[in-house]
Amino acid sequence: MWPYLFSLPFVAAYAAFQLYPVIYSFVLSLHDWNGIGAKTYIGFKNYVQLWSHDPLFVKSLWNTLIMMAMFIPVTLILGLLLAYWTFHLVRGKKLIQTINVLPYITTPVAIGFIFSYLFDWQTGLVNLLLVKFGWVQEGVYWLQNPWSSRAVIALMVIWRNLGYFMIIYMAGMTVIPQDVYEAAKVDGSSGFHTFRKITMPLLRNISVFLVVTSVINGLQLFDEPKLLYGGWSGSVQVGGPDNTALTMIWRFVDVSFISDTRFGYASAIAYSLFLLIVVFSMLSYRLTAPKEDQR
Amino acid sequence: MDIRKALSTLEPGGTLKVNKQKVSKWLAGALPLTLLAGALAACGGGNSDSGVSPSPASPSASSGGASPTASASTDPTQLSGTVKIWDWDETFQKGMIPEFNKKYPNIKVEVTVVNPNDYLQKLQSGIASGSDVPDIILGEEAYRGKLFDLDVLDNLEQAPYNFDRSSVLDYTIPFISNSKGQVVAVDQAITPAGFAYRRDLAKQYWGTDDPAELEKLLSTWDDFIAKGTELKEKSGGKVLMFPGLGDAFLVLRNQNVVPYVNGSDVDLTAKLKGPIDTLFKMRDAGILGKNELWTPAWSASMAKGEFMFYPMAPWGPKWHISANDPEGKGRWGLVKAPEAGFARGGTAVGIYKDSKVKEAAWAFVNFAYQSEEGSLYNFKTFGNMTSNKAFYEKEKATFDAPGAYDEFFGGQNLARYFLDNIIPDMKGAPQSKYDSVVDSVMNALYPLWTKDTSITADAALEKFKTEFKNKAPDANVK
Secondary structure, three states: OHHHHHHHHHHHHHHHHHHHHHHHHHHHHOEEOOOOOOOEEOOOHHHHHHHHHOHHHHHHHHHHHHHHHHHHHHHHHHHHHHHHHHHOOOOOHHHHHHHHHHHHHOOHHHHHHHHHHHOOOOOOHHHHHHHHOOOOOOOOOHHHOHHHHHHHHHHHHHHHHHHHHHHHHHHHHHHOOHHHHHHHHHOOOOHHHHHHHHHHHHOHHHHHHHHHHHHHHHHOOOHHHHHHOOOOOOOOOOOOHHHOOOOHHHHHHHHHHHOOOOHHHHHHHHHHHHHHHHHHHHHHHHHHOOHHHOO | OOHHHHHHOOOOOOOHHHHHHHHHHHHHHHOHHHHHHHHHHHOOOOOOOOOOOOOOOOOOOOOOOOOOOHHHHHOHHHOOEEEEEEEOOHHHHHHHHHHHHHHOOOEEEEEEEOOOOOHHHHHHHHHHHOOOOOOEEEEEOOOHHHHHHOOOEOOOOOOOOOOOHHHEOHHHHHHHEOOOOOEOOEEOOOOEEEEEEEHHHHHHHHOOOOHHHHHHHOOOHHHHHHHHHHHHHHOOOOOEOEOOHHHHHHHHHHHOOOOOEEOOEEOHHHHHHHHHHHHHHHHHHOOEOOOOOOOHHHHHHHHHOOEOEEEEOOOHHHHHHHHHOOOOOOOEEEEOOOOOOEEOOOEEEEEEOOOOOHHHHHHHHHHHHOOHHHHHHHHHHHOOOOOEHHHHHHOHHHHHOOOOOOOOOOOOOHHHHHHHHHOOOOOOOOOOOOHHHHHHHHHHHHHHHHHOOOOOHHHHHHHHHHHHHHHOOOOEEO
């Protein structure tokens, strides 16, 4: 009796605020509903429409995957190198750590501002520099070119997450016992060899953790593209140039709140995304985790 | 997160089981997405009156009798209650509410500041969850059609409002009517628009800065393009007509008020073919700049004198021109757009159909946006112009006298110019929920048209249709 009673607060809160909405939004995804009028049951039509007749959703999935492919490897590698370098610093270690973590705790809106100023076509700093040094004749229209827009978004994510990756890797390095390094040194290993043969393998689980979590977070990419395309101003531009920066969550928000008010359809997007996240996080785990762990 | 704790599960040899838990925990973190949609609806079945303010003690509110407004019109002190309004312009309400309370001392008006970008989203969440809905709802241009089609606003021509549509300027009626033809709102202020222009540049390159002269020079879009080409050549490409395609397109689109929506039939060709053709002629003539609307570069261009024209409604002198060109006193003018006036922006004010304080809410709406006292205060304090016809006859002297920004515009009487030169041939555009889709597609596409000049007008229209269909799959697009 008592155990049940003691667990009741959590279970009740979980049921009310997590389980119920999760189930309810599934029910909602089987309906056509604008949030105000009557709900119409339409079975799995939303899902059929979504996966077979919605080019924007499919495109948003691809966009998200492409951008993830851009920022996850780069953040991992740079994060590891940065952590390694910082870890072995004798002086100014704390300062470097702090500086690198700052972007991670900066509010996304500010990041959106900074990057849209940097990469503005007419007045952006990047273009001003490029023109000043004579590398280009006219400024590059960064935010209206399919690949550069994605690259800028990837850069925003990298810039923001690098410090976090660094901290996690550094924490991992702290855990590696010093005697392993000493033994390696005695055996004649040094520098890059030690890094490759000792540090990297012993950080493998950290990498798995970072890959899996960034796949999950990456699939939910939204803040960066939305804020880059004027999320802070009055103009509503959804999806970037020709929708090449449209992510799945952006599509979800657009369907439910910006261009339209189809809550049922939006729930179907949310559920599809949920399933995709399950699949992709399992896949990424399979691909990165050590063989002996894959049971 | 607690890094040490995370690491303890991730040490070499940390087992798969632990990692799996970690993953599922993160998956749970991914859920808020689904939760968001769910939470919105979670209380949907609940009653809708929980968040509404207490019922007023108004004697006439209860029965809804034959002439419920009778007591209101005879004795304003009889009306009481608390009216909730969501507005983004707190300054306006802070000024207007005390004025209102001089006449209606027993009605309390509560303002919640809501950003126009989040307005509809917040309103929908409030209605769906039954939590918090204002009695007075504002519909800004960007989402007005969507708001009207949600069917949450009361028909103002019925009791207890008994609003008379013939009392407002004729061209405004489509802007305040839903697709059934019911008047569901009143205008916060009229928004007829022309072009703000740089007097110094007009004088320098065209030899005149007189609005009447310019009107003649720019009577059609073909004239406009010809004059633009001349301007470009004379200035050596330093001065162009508009800062970007966005400015030009919003004028052309808003000038074309043809009804293009009938149920789910959407005739984009009728609405956009003409505007896109003219827009591309201007682009190909090289008379448009490369700025996107509302960007820092766009705002800065006003003071720099790189562009001749900026589309401007009565709210423009304050919020656009003088805000971005504070030193520009005397160097601006106002001229009518080629061919016809057009509306820019504009907010419709309606009353929530399940409001418990409809009469008190209407008393405020009517006072603030339609009555003589309110309109006079509104114009003198904020420069807002009411849609009420009678006001312009009664207060003729007010509009003949100089307004707050007339000096800034070289002594031109802006209000008179709007009233006498721009409004007479204006027509209103019927509102539809598809307007916001058109808007969103336009915002996404015009930067591409700016960048890639190989896109033709026909290809652009086809692209527009495709994008529109992607966003509104239920529509039959022509």
